[in-house]
Amino acid sequence: MKKWGSLALTLTLGAGLVLSGCGGNNASSTNSAATSSPASTATAGASAQDTLVVGRGGDSASLDPAIITDGESLKIDHQVFDSLLEYKPGTTEVEPSLADSWEVSPDSLIYTFKLHPGVKFHDGTDFNAEAVVFNFQRWSDPKSPYKFEGDSFDYYDSMFGPDGSRVIKEVKAVDDLTVQFTLNQPQAPFLQNLAMTSFGIASPTAIKEKKENFKNEPVGTGPFVFKEWKHNDSITLEKNASYWKEGLPKLSKVIVRSIPDNTARFNALQNGEIDLMEDVSPDDLSTLEGNSDLQKIERPSFNVAYLGFNFKKKPFDNVKVRQALNYAVNKQALIDAFFAGQAQPAVNPMPPSLWGYNDQVKDYEYNLDKAKQLLAEAGYPNGLPDTVTLYAMPVSRPYMPDGKKVAEAIQAEWEKIGVKTVIESPEWATYLDDTKAGEKDDIYMLGWMGDNGDPDNFIYTLLDKDSIPGNNRNFYVNEDLHKILVDAQKEIDQNKRADLYKQAQVIIKEDAPWIPLVHTTPLLAAKANLKGFVPSPTGTEYYSEVYFE
């Protein structure tokens, strides 16, 4: 027993000594190793660096694009899968992808797509009309044998209607390279929807063989082939050598790493451990701009951050009160203070880059006298009698890096017109729950990022009465608005639709269910020699055109 004890002791100390030996030498030996490594990457870069390392805040939830709704998952799927259509890089304009061309019947109910010939999935099987039919059946049939336990096809349901009110009636293969969609009713954003990453075409053979495991080992036709997924750490993709688009991809390997802390991620970029980072904090902007080895990349603004009034609570059902509070927010000051200038004041519930935006709508200017006057007209000459509960987001989002600070600034402004607020920031899940129930908050802060480049995805989703309960956390109901939005969904002519959305924005401005705050320009940063990266408004980019100089 005694011997055993001293043996354990000796081992502990021995191990300690070895470690300390390493520790002592560390300084000098790592020094040489590490200084040589950035240098060697740099020289490799000069000839041709062909591996891209991306750093982002979170990991993917799943790699099957059909079953997820989170942006982090879509980013990877975008590299592995192609959809029938795609968005032109940097925009939300629809372009051919796996479908070369299409015809629409005069009643807008039948879409016939000609598929690109000679395309193969990563597993070597052929891409053809049957594969398209297989995928759409999998998503639409609730009893599909390829809908695995726990799967739900949320984006399919929300874009093409849930079971019972499907937009797509039938998908059939006319011949090997022709596929025909028959709709139950016309859907204006139909093509726009098809281009979403969620509707990437997967290899039927792989789904049949891998079953549940498909979500860990995706097989598509995209520019990169899935290689390895180390959860919460990294996802490795390799070049698809037989990619159907000539000359692409330019890189031979992409590694996407999850680095949750913003500062640590920025440190890693400066240290050369990653080449491209997402979600640069506005605080780091000056450091980024001062570093000539790095470049700043601005993603087109395609979001909105807002304060919503809870119509269930008095006196926020009173339009004059809502307008008064609209007059008492200085948006430009918020942008200067908390967004490092990387945002523009929001007037409407959708970003100006989106078609159908009404630039004739005038914002409520920052005018405290006007605000007081409106409050007086509403019957509150001395300000609101009760303290207002203002919900401020506890998490950082691309449209709102620091919700609490912004809320505090607004609190100070409102104090000036006699409106006392208490700021509450419960943890995120509770936050979403509370605002959806509408019992605790008087005013809440939230935002939205566009999915598919259609105004419907902002206005109808966030402010129509159909979206209660759900994303309309205002409990705002306006029948005139509802009629316009539903008409717009059925209208095929984009000019007419644009007019309808413009009318909708006028109504919303007058009703003031929100205080639209900002449209932010999310920031990315990369090594200076990274080229060919085109930031997309939807937040998912192809890495296929990226190369290093």
Place this chain on the structure above:
Amino acid sequence: MSSYLLKRIMVLIPVLIGMTIIVFSIIHAIPGDPAETILGQKATEQSKQALRDQLGLDKPWITQYFDYMGDLLKGDLGTSIRTKTPIAKEIVPYLAATLELTAAAMLFATFVGVNAGILSAWKQNSWFDYTAMIIALIGVSMPIFWLGLMEQLVFALKLHWLPSIGRMDQRDPVESITNLYVIDSILAGRWDQLWTVIKHLILPSIALGTIPMAIIARMTRSSMLEVMNSDYIRTAKAKGLSQFIVVYKHALKNSLIPVLTVVGLQTGALLGGAVLTETIFAWPGVGRYIFEAISSRDYPVIQSGILIIAFIFVFINLLVDLLYAAIDPRIQYK
């Protein structure tokens, strides 16, 4: 000894059942609709309801609890809602990552802490003693978050000595076999990667090991001082043995018993509490795994994850008690 072992293991059963009840009740007391959080703002009401049905969230708690325990007894830890992967399979790499980090942190903490404590006691009231104890005091109260970012700033960003994040050079990875990268790179005979893996371990293990290091140093010092004043040490000194032999051979062994307890407890605590370090250094460990599960209300992962950590914690305590008996035969268990 063996009957003691058996008794200890029998005691574990109610402890673990108690754990499941506590964890289960706390999780279900947290407000927030899991379906909403898991599926996100963009999911439809229909699929949210489907998820609630699938998880049995509409059933009474007690039914949910017994369903869960039933599965657990069958060896089924459940399936993650977020990733839809069985937890038993999913958690292994995370556990390995945390194990590797904790081992490195505890090696650092024990070696530095024990030696600093010994030297402080040996040279009591010297400048070394004062400096070491002040450092230990700062170490205990150091916010890990700040320490980690400072380490990155100095050793990665300014000096370029060490990598700031991750577990190995991802551009040229070693294939995972055991998920302990030190061992994997040895198995693969990749000495270059072994070196980078060790380099990746240094900063996070110092960040994680600083608090236990300080605690161990203080514990060793006081324990050492006590032993140094005892009769047998006086005898050893009187025999004319050198200071070094007296301290390291005779005094150390007896002063290490309380230190061992601290090492055990700290190891257990680090295993579950490494969230901050894992976040700053992008270390894909079990702390972050559970933390992310909590923020997305991934009930099965939270339950089973905490249970596994609790199990390991209890197991380490058992191990410490057994080591106790091994080092000091006076300690008798009846």
